Amino acid sequence: DIQMTQSPxxxxxxxxxxxxxxxxxxxxxxxxxxxxxxxxxxAPKLLIYEASSLESGVPSRFxxxxxxTDFTLTISSLQPDDFATYYCQQYNSYSTFGQGTxxxxx
Amino acid sequence: xxxxxxSGGGLVQPGGFLRLSCAASGFTFSxxxxxxxxxxxxxxxxxxxxxxxxGDVTYYADSVKGRFTISRDNSKNTLYLQMNSLRAEDTAVxxxxxxxxxxxTGGFDYxxxxxxxxxxS
Numbered sequence: 001d002i003q004m005t006q007s008p009x010x011x012x013x014x015x016x017x018x019x020x021x022x023x024x025x026x027x028x029x030x031x032x033x034x035x036x037x038x039x040x041x042x043a044p045k046l047l048i049y050e051a052s053s054l055e056s057g058v059p060s061r062f063x064x065x066x067x068x069t070d071f072t073l074t075i076s077s078l079q080p081d082d083f084a085t086y087y088c089q090q091y092n093s094y095s096t097f098g099q100g101t102x103x104x105x106x
Numbered sequence: 107x108x109x110x111x112x113s114g115g116g117l118v119q120p121g122g123f124l125r126l127s128c129a130a131s132g133f134t135f136s137x138x139x140x141x142x143x144x145x146x147x148x149x150x151x152x153x154x155x156x157x158x159x160x161g162d163v164t165y166y167a168d169s170v171k172g173r174f175t176i177s178r179d180n181s182k183n184t185l186y187l188q189m190n191s192l193r194a195e196d197t198a199v200x201x202x203x204x205x206x207x208x209x210x211t212g213g214f215d216y217x218x219x220x221x222x223x224x225x226x227s
Binding site for chain 2: 046091095
């Protein structure tokens with residue numbers, strides 16, 4: 001099974017900060033990686049698919065990069081609505097989620 | 107408009123069973139594989155199971171293999187998850203989800219609202 005290691009688990013940041021979350025796969029997953037945002041009590045929201053494709057309606061401050069085993073989600077300028085938990089998901093072989101990164105107010 | 111609506115959750119004793127349903131609308135259901143994802147209280151997302159659009163291919167997480175069965179009725183646009191031999195660690199919100207790209211097994215652009223399963227005596 002493919003394991004996904006996401007870091008950090010918690011990130012403290014301020015509005016306007018550039019935020020970077022990383023996800024590492026235990027083996028190559030090509031570009032079969034998605035990123036989600038989840039707020040308490042809500043279903044996850046797709047942000048990025050195929051490692052770098054921005055989902056329709058998602059602000060352009062979100063971007064994804066990487067291929068193979070190492071991936072990054074970047075928020076270029078953190079906005080108040082962005083405080084949430086973020087998950088990566090590999091879907092090269094079945095599917096596995098990372099353990100999540102909570103972005104909290106510094 | 108795409109909609110996924112789960113039902114069937116509730117309180118069940120350890121060793122018991124439940125069947126979850128996910129009613130889909132707004133897209134050609136039979137063209138898309140469907141997935142169940144769960145989230146234990148205060149925990150992260152866990153992939154549970156996937157079924158192909160035709161229903162002939164299924165996969166399961168090791169944690170539920172042999173106890174859970176995924177199925178679908180394309181004539182009713184409905185996805186199911188039969189959960190047997192339930193354990194306390196199966197307590198979670200269960201979501202159904204569908205991928206953005208036909209044939210993909212991830213990148214879920216539509217999710218249901220979730221249904222809570224609580225396994226407790």
